Amino acid sequence: MRREELDSKAQSLYEHLSDLRKCLINCVWILLIATGICYGFSEKIFDFVREPIRPYLPGGGLIYTGPLDKFIAHLKLSFVCGILLSCPFWLYQVWKFIAPGLYAKERKYTMGFIFSGTGLFVLGAAFSYWIALPMAFQFLMTYGGEVDKPMISIDQYMGFFTQMCLMFGVAFELPLVIVVLGMMGIVSQSFLRKNRRYAIMTIATIAAIITPPDLLSMVMMLAPMWVLFEAAVLIVGIFEKKREDAYAVNERE
Structure with missing residues (x-):
């Protein structure tokens, strides 16, 4: 391989890493600002x-047993709400990073x-x-009869609550990830259909990990993710059809 080609590849890799660094820095600043805004309303948010x-x-x-427990719990809650509040802004940063790998006609889907x-x-x-949470608490808080009374600490509850909300939020991004991979040509509709059983097994495993240890909660997580996966398969097929039609038009011209 010639020296010019090696330099070109090294420069391309450096540019991608530089873009990734900018994306991460911008996302951090966005999350910090959104977290600060949410902290101003943390009392009302905590009641909710x-x-x-x-x-x-x-x-x-x-309940809480340490002097800092309540303060730290409000910080955690503000951070999670900051992620939700700033979602459009950090998603835009992610889109800016992956857009160069798409076709020019596909870059117009920024807002979508x-x-x-x-x-x-x-x-x-x-x-x-x-x-999910009401069903989980209905199972966990009534398990084993009503003689024993729960004394849940703020730290334990906030850890459980934030984990569930973030995990479900990220899990529901599955169809968007699949569609973007399809737009980039990494996966196809035929590939997704051929490996549907493995996808469902993966989804079931994820649902079992992030939900409480009862079958009903797992099924309630699995069902919407399966529906979202099937929707993503259809959308990938639509983009493939548009790409084929555009290619056929270019060939005729």
Whole structure:
């Protein structure tokens, strides 16, 4: 391989790493600003977050044993809400990083990528809050009878709550990731259909890991992810058809 080709590849790699660095730095600043905004409303947000478990607490509130526990819990909550609030902005940074690998006609889907990514992430968090968490607490807080009374600490609850919301939010981004991979030519509709069983097994494994240890919660996680996967397969096929039609038109010209 000639020296000029090696220098060109090294320069291309350096440019990609530089773009990735800029993307990560911008995302960090966006999250910090959004976290600071959410911290100003952390008291009201915490009341909202406490609601799924409140019916199962003897006094209606959580407990804490360390002087910093409540403060740290509010910081964690502000960070998670900051991720949700700033979702369109850091998704735009991600799009700017992957857009150079797409065709010129596919780069026009910037707003679609941002809105769909934001909607899916928020939908996953909302699914966790209104469906998965109430079902989990119904199982966990009533398991073994009503003689024993729960005393849940703020730290334990916030760790459980934030993990569930973030995991569900990220999991619901699955169709967007598949569609982008399809737009980049990495996966095809035929490939996805051929490996559907492996995809479902992977989804089931993810659902078993991120949900509480009961079958109903796992099924409630698996069902929407399966539906989203099938929707992504259809969308990938639509983009492939458009690409083939555009290629055929160029060939005739």
